[in-house]
Amino acid sequence: MLATPSTLLAHCPSSMALLFTIVAALAIFWFTWTYRKCKGKPRPSPPGPRGLPIVGILPFLRPDLHSYFADLARSYGPVVKLQLGSKLAFLVTSPTAAREVLKDQDIVFANRDVPTTVKVFSGGRDIVWNPYGPEWRMLRKVCVIKLLGNATLDKTYELRRREVRQTPWCRVQAGHLGNIRAFGNAQYFGFLPGAGPLDLQGVVKRMKKPMGKLYAIIDNIIEERLKESGSSSASAMEFKDFVQFLLQLKDEEDCKPPLTMNLIKDLLLDMVVGGSDTSSNTIEFTMAEIINKPEVMIKAQQELDEVVGKNNLVEESHIQKLPYLLAIMKESLRLHPVLPLLVPHCPSEPCTVGGYHIPKGSRVFINAWAIHRDPSIWENPLEFNPSRFLNSPWDFGGSGFGYFPFGSGRRNCAGIAMAERTVLHSVATLLHSFNWKVPHGNKLDLSEKFGIVMKLKNPLIAVPTPRLSDTTLYE
Numbered sequence: 472m473l474a475t476p477s478t479l480l481a482h483c484p485s486s487m488a489l490l491f492t493i494v495a496a497l498a499i500f501w502f503t504w505t506y507r508k509c510k511g512k513p514r515p516s517p518p519g520p521r522g523l524p525i526v527g528i529l530p531f532l533r534p535d536l537h538s539y540f541a542d543l544a545r546s547y548g549p550v551v552k553l554q555l556g557s558k559l560a561f562l563v564t565s566p567t568a569a570r571e572v573l574k575d576q577d578i579v580f581a582n583r584d585v586p587t588t589v590k591v592f593s594g595g596r597d598i599v600w601n602p603y604g605p606e607w608r609m610l611r612k613v614c615v616i617k618l619l620g621n622a623t624l625d626k627t628y629e630l631r632r633r634e635v636r637q638t639p640w641c642r643v644q645a646g647h648l649g650n651i652r653a654f655g656n657a658q659y660f661g662f663l664p665g666a667g668p669l670d671l672q673g674v675v676k677r678m679k680k681p682m683g684k685l686y687a688i689i690d691n692i693i694e695e696r697l698k699e700s701g702s703s704s705a706s707a708m709e710f711k712d713f714v715q716f717l718l719q720l721k722d723e724e725d726c727k728p729p730l731t732m733n734l735i736k737d738l739l740l741d742m743v744v745g746g747s748d749t750s751s752n753t754i755e756f757t758m759a760e761i762i763n764k765p766e767v768m769i770k771a772q773q774e775l776d777e778v779v780g781k782n783n784l785v786e787e788s789h790i791q792k793l794p795y796l797l798a799i800m801k802e803s804l805r806l807h808p809v810l811p812l813l814v815p816h817c818p819s820e821p822c823t824v825g826g827y828h829i830p831k832g833s834r835v836f837i838n839a840w841a842i843h844r845d846p847s848i849w850e851n852p853l854e855f856n857p858s859r860f861l862n863s864p865w866d867f868g869g870s871g872f873g874y875f876p877f878g879s880g881r882r883n884c885a886g887i888a889m890a891e892r893t894v895l896h897s898v899a900t901l902l903h904s905f906n907w908k909v910p911h912g913n914k915l916d917l918s919e920k921f922g923i924v925m926k927l928k929n930p931l932i933a934v935p936t937p938r939l940s941d942t943t944l945y946e
């Protein structure tokens with residue numbers, strides 16, 4: 472009988488051990504070799520448009536940056552490299568690549584590339600621009616849990632209620648802030664090597680006056696609140712507003728690192744800048760889309776009449792019972808996410824997205840606007856159809872990466888709860904109290920104007936007609 476290898480091995484344990492040792496050694500060698508080969512091999516750079524020397528693609532940027540970036544993604548793919556003067560930037564335009572940035576490598580990308588204007592005015596230590604670390608964590612906790620948590624929002628309801636009742640027309644808060652919008656202007660010259668501090672576009676110069684005014688308002692309110700607290704103990708004081716709340720928190724809590732007066736001012740500025748145009752522009756887009764689709768207005772008003780009644784005014788407590796209205800807000804933010812490219816993220820170390828190399832310190836734009844209009848995710852993506860959000864899994868948490876108007880991950884919007892209350896309560900009040908239409912001879916224009924906060928290109932002009940039976944409610 473011929474001896475086969477198996478019979479040989481079965482009768483010779485030392486040969487079997489030898490064979491196993493050789494196989495194991497070969498396997499370890501193979502794994503180490505392929506691992507080193509992969510690790511050592513530099514990842515390629517993403518494709519992207521060729522620019523000119525020194526300026527890169529700066530001369531070719533269009534004012535509608537979000538749709539220009541969407542066009543680039545259609546030509547080059549979901550991860551695109553852009554040379555913006557001396558700055559290297561990357562566009563991310565697919566749910567998979569967005570997930571890699573905002574979830575899989577959340578901590579690496581939880582940093583910001585601070586623009587010159589911000590460095591000049593606030594030093595970049597506010598919550599929006601603070602680098603990921605203990606100070607940002609402390610501010611985020613104060614902001615999300617204490618300042619904008621449901622308990623504080625309930626206490627400040629009367630302030631919001633007063634504002635909503637006094638403003639039964641569109642463009643609710645826009646305009647009050649004047650030139651603050653210059654913050655959102657692209658500082659193209661700032662991208663040229665060494666040109667940042669020179670302010671060649673005069674943005675810093677134009678911003679000086681309105682920013683000075685805003686800081687003066689904040690200083691005055693703080694001074695007022697401090698005087699009031701001098702007359703009574705902090706904890707015994709009646710709850711007034713965010714300012715008083717922060718001052719109390721500063722005295723009472725043992726925050727680490729400490730919540731200084733300068734950080735309080737920066738936080739208050741964030742609430743004004745981050746919370747006003749975003750919400751008011753969303754209200755304006757929503758009303759424009761509703762007025763453009765009378766069947767949506769009728770359906771929303773039927774829901775409001777059932778829940779609120781026609782002899783009553785809308786309260787914030789009603790909004791949990793208005794699923795169609797919530798679907799309207801979601802659909803409005805799908806088509807018009809007011810921060811279409813989020814706030815750019817910045818990796819703190821070299822990393823890989825979509826198989827491409829992304830260097831440390833680059834600026835990463837995530838095009839939520841383009842993803843929200845992707846026909847492979849959304850049926851008839853350009854149609855305003857709130858019903859698509861009824862009984863759907865998409866929410867404002869952004870975990871699906873096909874829909875994330877408030878961003879996603881640890882650097883997502885800190886004011887979602889407040890935005891939801893403000894936008895829904897305002898839109899509900901406008902729709903419940905009035906019928907709306909565009910003035911005779913006018914055409915509704917839904918075009919967008921890009922800015923860090925996107926807005927309607929032409930302000931919405933609409934005529935309200937009272938619809939409640941009890942006329943005393945309008946007094």
Ligand code: HEM
Binds near residue numbers: 741747750887
């Ligand atoms: C409809 C209204 C709003 C929208 C669509 C919106 C959207 C966003 C988005 C997209 C981001 C950036 C997320 C990222 O970079 O990944 C953001 C950040 C932020 N938002 Fe909002 N926002 C709104 C209202 C508000 C309000 C009312 C407040 C506060 C009162 C607020 C405070 C902030 C802050 C502090 C950040 C920076 C968070 C951080 O970097 O840790 N936002 N928001």
